Amino acid sequence: IAVPIGYVMSNGEASKLTLACQLLDEVMPILEKRQVILLFDSWYAKRELLAHALRYPNLNVICNARHDTAMFELPGPTAGRRGRPPKYGKRLMLDEIADDLKNYLCRMDDYFVAHRLVKTRIFGDRTVHAYVTLSKSGSYRLFFSTVDPM
Known part of the structure; x- marks a missing residue:
């Protein structure tokens, strides 16, 4: 069920991200027994x-x-080398994930969708699911999700 919980018009003192964090802090205690997306x-x-x-x-x-959000492949094995293991693998470009659309086409409604597990700096040390969609018009869109698709 999608329910709009609240909204705030900014008065210029707080940033949009600060207001969003405050709204989360107000709402999440009410929804602590539910799975929230x-x-x-x-x-x-x-x-x-x-x-x-x-x-x-x-x-x-x-x-x-x-x-243009920075995405990285998952880090490979350390191969027995000394030192700290890498946090990120090779940098991925949107075009590389979009190339998967040509090889493996998963069609959802009017979109073709490619999926890959990636790491991004905006999610910190967390592995996330990256989805690239291709519409009939030929435009690409990038989505990140922490929800396991299974």
Whole structure:
């Protein structure tokens, strides 16, 4: 069930991300016994809000992201080398995930969808699901999700 809980018009003193964090702090205690999915657009897909939201164990996030958001493959094995293991693998570009659309087409309604597990700096040390959609018009959109698709 999608229920709009509240909204705030900014008076210019607090940023949009600070207001969103405050709204989460007010709402999440009410919803502590429910599984909550927070949906938002790329305007809010910033580290400050994501780190705050993921402190709640019953909260998952699905967000639209800017096409130039840094994404990385999962780090490979350390291969027995000394030192700290890598946090991130090779940097991925949106085009590389979109190329999967040509190889493996998963069609959902009027969109083709490619999926890959990635790491991003905006989610910190967390592995997230990256989805790239291709519409009939040929435009790509990037989404991140902490929800397990299974």
